[in-house]
Amino acid sequence: xxxxxxxxxxxxxxxxxxxxxWLLHRGRLLDYDVIINQFRFRDFTVLKVMFTAIVVGGxxxxxxxxxxxxxxxxxxxxxxxxxxxxxxxxxxxxxxGYCPGTGVAAIATGKIHxxxxxxxxxxxxxxxxxxxxxxxxxxxxxxxxxxVTLSGVTGLPQGLLLALLAAAAxxxxxxxxxxxxxxx
Amino acid sequence: xxxxxxxxxxxxxxxxxxxxxLSWVVFVVVANPIGIxxxxxQLAGGAASVAIGGETVAQNPxxxxxxxxxxxxxxxxxxxxxxxxxxxxxxxxxxxxxxxPVWRERFGPSVTRRMVVAFVGGALAxxxxxxxxxxxxxxxxxxxxxxxxxxxxxxxxxxxSGLGTAWLLFRPRH
Numbered sequence: 001x002x003x004x005x006x007x008x009x010x011x012x013x014x015x016x017x018x019x020x021x022w023l024l025h026r027g028r029l030l031d032y033d034v035i036i037n038q039f040r041f042r043d044f045t046v047l048k049v050m051f052t053a054i055v056v057g058g059x060x061x062x063x064x065x066x067x068x069x070x071x072x073x074x075x076x077x078x079x080x081x082x083x084x085x086x087x088x089x090x091x092x093x094x095x096x097g098y099c100p101g102t103g104v105a106a107i108a109t110g111k112i113h114x115x116x117x118x119x120x121x122x123x124x125x126x127x128x129x130x131x132x133x134x135x136x137x138x139x140x141x142x143x144x145x146x147x148v149t150l151s152g153v154t155g156l157p158q159g160l161l162l163a164l165l166a167a168a169a170x171x172x173x174x175x176x177x178x179x180x181x182x183x184x
Numbered sequence: 185x186x187x188x189x190x191x192x193x194x195x196x197x198x199x200x201x202x203x204x205x206l207s208w209v210v211f212v213v214v215a216n217p218i219g220i221x222x223x224x225x226q227l228a229g230g231a232a233s234v235a236i237g238g239e240t241v242a243q244n245p246x247x248x249x250x251x252x253x254x255x256x257x258x259x260x261x262x263x264x265x266x267x268x269x270x271x272x273x274x275x276x277x278x279x280x281x282x283x284x285p286v287w288r289e290r291f292g293p294s295v296t297r298r299m300v301v302a303f304v305g306g307a308l309a310x311x312x313x314x315x316x317x318x319x320x321x322x323x324x325x326x327x328x329x330x331x332x333x334x335x336x337x338x339x340x341x342x343x344x345s346g347l348g349t350a351w352l353l354f355r356p357r358h
Binding site for chain 1: 266310320323
């Protein structure tokens, strides 16, 4: 029965995407100020949403994989490309005030600067395609680890690592809520 | 902060858990983790076809791998837009915004300045995401929840780089 493919999957794509866009908006993640203030340690909404999504998603997906209902989809770790790319991404995200998903969704809530930034994203994607041959042979080919996980690297079970991550998340959340660092 | 149709400030923990549960569903039902930038790359290929011709685009090694088509990823992106629109309309929070408050406070009322920086930032974010193997969604959340090395490397480096950039932009002026 699963996974569903073909035209039915295309309809589901719109529905699942809509759920994602809805959640991003309701979580205030389409607000430039909320995202920027995460990087200024004045608002921890981004951290709370992402950390919770990773812990809840991670535990559920691990259970589903063990039940045989899902498969992992781990991508290659091309470390040099990931490190340089993530560093460029961090600069871009703070200048834009959005990541690609929140940027596209923010257009739908009336943010004109998000629309202009999305045009920038199309331009960036074109630059990447044009430079891809060079990047592929000079950067993506360096320090390739393959489809590795932290569990594979450390030898510790995925469930244990997720339990530790969940404990860390709760400790961080309690510390944030008690500290009063967030300016409302 | 109970969820209601009218309120937009749902608890971030509830929203995060919602995205986590959505991940369970997409892993099982369509075997296609949440991601955004592959679809934007494909759309960029489509836009480039109009500008420089389909043949030139088809010969590009990257767009040859990711041709423009209405597939699962592009429709997920369309859905993300529609979901945000629906949420904004049902909560009556759709507002035209050219300059966000925190930006205005620091950089003033120049629309041009905000738009130029947003464009450059969008271009850098997209370029970096493609090189890194995904963005905050596809790499940070979808790879992060699988404890993939690529996802956690991305999260740590991206956050450090963002912190440094925000410090440079918003540090107190003397």
